[in-house]
Amino acid sequence: MKKIGKGNFAAVYLATRLRDGTKVAVKAFSKEHIFSQEKGRESLINEIKLLRSFNHPNILRLMSIYESLNSVYLVMEHLEGSQLFNVIESHHFTLKEIQDLMRGLLSAAAEFARKNVVHRDLKPENIMFRTNRINSEIVVLDFGLSTFCDEKDYIYTRCGTPGFVAPEIVNIKDLTTKCRPISDVFSLGVILHILLLGKSPFKGKTFNEVLSENRQCSFTLQGPEYNALPA
Numbered sequence: 001m002k003k004i005g006k007g008n009f010a011a012v013y014l015a016t017r018l019r020d021g022t023k024v025a026v027k028a029f030s031k032e033h034i035f036s037q038e039k040g041r042e043s044l045i046n047e048i049k050l051l052r053s054f055n056h057p058n059i060l061r062l063m064s065i066y067e068s069l070n071s072v073y074l075v076m077e078h079l080e081g082s083q084l085f086n087v088i089e090s091h092h093f094t095l096k097e098i099q100d101l102m103r104g105l106l107s108a109a110a111e112f113a114r115k116n117v118v119h120r121d122l123k124p125e126n127i128m129f130r131t132n133r134i135n136s137e138i139v140v141l142d143f144g145l146s147t148f149c150d151e152k153d154y155i156y157t158r159c160g161t162p163g164f165v166a167p168e169i170v171n172i173k174d175l176t177t178k179c180r181p182i183s184d185v186f187s188l189g190v191i192l193h194i195l196l197l198g199k200s201p202f203k204g205k206t207f208n209e210v211l212s213e214n215r216q217c218s219f220t221l222q223g224p225e226y227n228a229l230p231a
Contacts, residue, residue, distance in 0.1 A: 009034045009044075014078060024063060027074040034072075042155050043144060044072065050143045051076075053115050058108035060141040079139055081129025088124055088194060095230055097134055098195045104138035105188055113181040120156075120179065121145040122187035123164040124194070149179055162211040163202050164190050170215055197225060 005012035010029045017024055034040040051062035051074070066073040084101075093101070105127070112119055119140065126142040145159045158172045159165070166183035193201045201219035204210035213219065 009037070009040065015075075023078040025076045025078045027076060029072045029074075031070055031072060039155050046147065046155055047143050048074065050117060050146050050148070053117070054111065056108065056111045057137055058104045058139055059111060060139055079128045079141075080131050081136055082132070083125055084127040084129070084138070084191075085124035087129070087134065088198075091134065092198075093134075093195050098192070100135060101138050101195065102188070102192055105140070105191065108138075108140045109181070109184050109188060112184060116149045116181065117146060118149055118179045118181050119143065119146045119184050119187075120160050120165065120169060122184055122191065123161050124191065127191075147179065149181065154179075160187075162207060162214050163200055163204075165214065167215060167217045170211070196229060 001014045001016060003011055004014045004025065010027045013026045013028060015024050015026045016022070029044060034044055037043075048062070048065065051060070055061070060079075061077045062074060063077060064075045066075070105122075109119075109122075121142060121144070122140065126140065128139050128141060130137040130139055145156055147154050147156075154175075157175045157177065158170065160169055162170070164187045166186035169179060169183055190201060193199075200210075201221065202210050202213045203219070204213050
């Protein structure tokens, strides 16, 4: 029907399933482009394998896969809502809304743990509302940096977004080090802090400042604004 998004390696289109009229999102990868990237083929196969393993209301659902001579198409459920990142900028969340939102994120994280998966890039940009209502289900997406923890060789080892990634991941020196699902809980803690106080626990203003604080896990959860939070 129309293009609704574009990333580094794929374009996303709104489409309609002909047999029943269901709206879907189709993520179209150019083989020539993605396979020319370092680890591009492996990364796409890994993302498909991860998405196929989930069937959970708070995790983006992969419905089917198609391949043509030049492209690979991932057909996924269509989410009508906004990114959490955009909603945070325009909406003051009530305590009840925060509780409901975090319940959905923790449910997704529990499913990751059951499948022995670590997402490694949980942040407001990778979380969407299912509909345009604030009280609708929250859905985790973008598994480009995710991995099964017991994979022999990780495609990416030291990865994530400064300000959200767990320190034990950003500080990895031995690239054979294995991750655990518990690392995602750190990212959820940062998201909870932003929802409650409207800002990150890290005070750095530049990329390097935030990265340094993140590496050292340098933040303080004390002061009047924390004392004012509901018990």
